Amino acid sequence: QVQLVESGGGLVQAGGSLRLSCVISGRTFTRYRMGWFRQAPGKEREFVATISWSGGDTAYGDSVKGRFTVSRDNAKRTMYLQMNTLKPEDTAVYYCNAPLQIIGNSPHPGDYWGQGTQVTVSS
Numbered sequence: 001q002v003q004l005v006e007s008g009g010g011l012v013q014a015g016g017s018l019r020l021s022c023v024i025s026g027r028t029f030t031r032y033r034m035g036w037f038r039q040a041p042g043k044e045r046e047f048v049a050t051i052s053w054s055g056g057d058t059a060y061g062d063s064v065k066g067r068f069t070v071s072r073d074n075a076k077r078t079m080y081l082q083m084n085t086l087k088p089e090d091t092a093v094y095y096c097n098a099p100l101q102i103i104g105n106s107p108h109p110g111d112y113w114g115q116g117t118q119v120t121v122s123s
Contacts, residue, residue, distance in 0.1 A: 001026050001027070002024065002025070002026040002027050002098070002112045003024070003025045003026050003112075004022055004023070004024055004096050004097070004098065004112055004113060004114035005022070005023050005025070005114055005115065006020060006021065006022050006094065006095065006096050006114040006115065006116060006117040007020070007021050007023075007117060008020040008021050008117060009093075009094060009117030009118045009119045009120075010118075010119070010120070011120045011121075011122065012086055012119075012120070012121055012122070013121070013122050014086060014087055014088055014121055014122065014123050015085060015086065016086050016121070017082070017083060017084045017085075017086065018083045018086065018119060019080060019081065019082050019083070020036070020080065020081040020083070020094055020096075020117060020119075021078055021079070021080055022034070022036075022078065022079040022080075022081075022096030022114055023076075023077060023078050024077040024078070024079075024098065025077070031053045032053055032098055032099035032100075032110075033050060033051065033052050033053060033057075033098075033099060033100045033101065033102070034050065034051060034053075034072065034079050034096065034097065034098040034099070034100055035047070035048070035049060035050035035051070035070075035096070035097050035098075035100040035107055035109065036048040036049045036050075036070065036079075036081050036094060036095070036096055036097070037094070037095050037097055037109065038090075038092035038093065038094045038095065038119075039092055039093055039095070040091060040092040040093075043092075045095075046061060046063070046092075047061045047107045048060070048061050048064055048068065048081070048094070049061065049064065049068055049069075049070035049081060050070065050100050050102070050107050051070045051071065051072050051079065053072075053074070055071060055072050055074075058070050059102070059107070063089070064083075064090075067083065067084050067085045067086075068081060068082065068083050068084070069081070069082040069084075070082075079096060081094070083119070086119075086121045087121060088121045088122065088123045089121075090119060090121050091119060091120050091121050092118075092119060093116040093117065093118050093119075094116060094117050094118075094119055095113050095114050095116045096113070096114045097109045097110055097112065097113055097114075098110050098112050099111075099112075
């Protein structure tokens with residue numbers, strides 16, 4: 001069984017930064033693409049970022065490009081999401097996911113999700 005555990009969320013003022021972490025335990029997923037999604041109250045789940053197993057290939061949702069950076073450390077079984085210049089519209093629960101697939105330039109989430117971590121950005 002695979003477990004994904006996110007951490008690092010919190011309350012921050014607009015313009016601030018946070019770094020989220022996602023630790024993987026159980027079956028080894030170091031050779032799989034992983035990703036971040038988010039969901040705000042009353043809204044659909046939104047793709048945020050994805051990273052290949054080597055870390056050499058990344059992609060971002062349009063709303064976070066240039067502000068967020070995804071990375072991973074396979075030795076630590078951890079994926080990160082550095083979030084800079086945060087905006088109130090970034091407020092959401094952030095989830096990590098694996099194994100994510102890119103099909104026709106679209107990210108398709110895999111079967112495993114973390115429990116989510118709340119990010120709240122005040123104006």
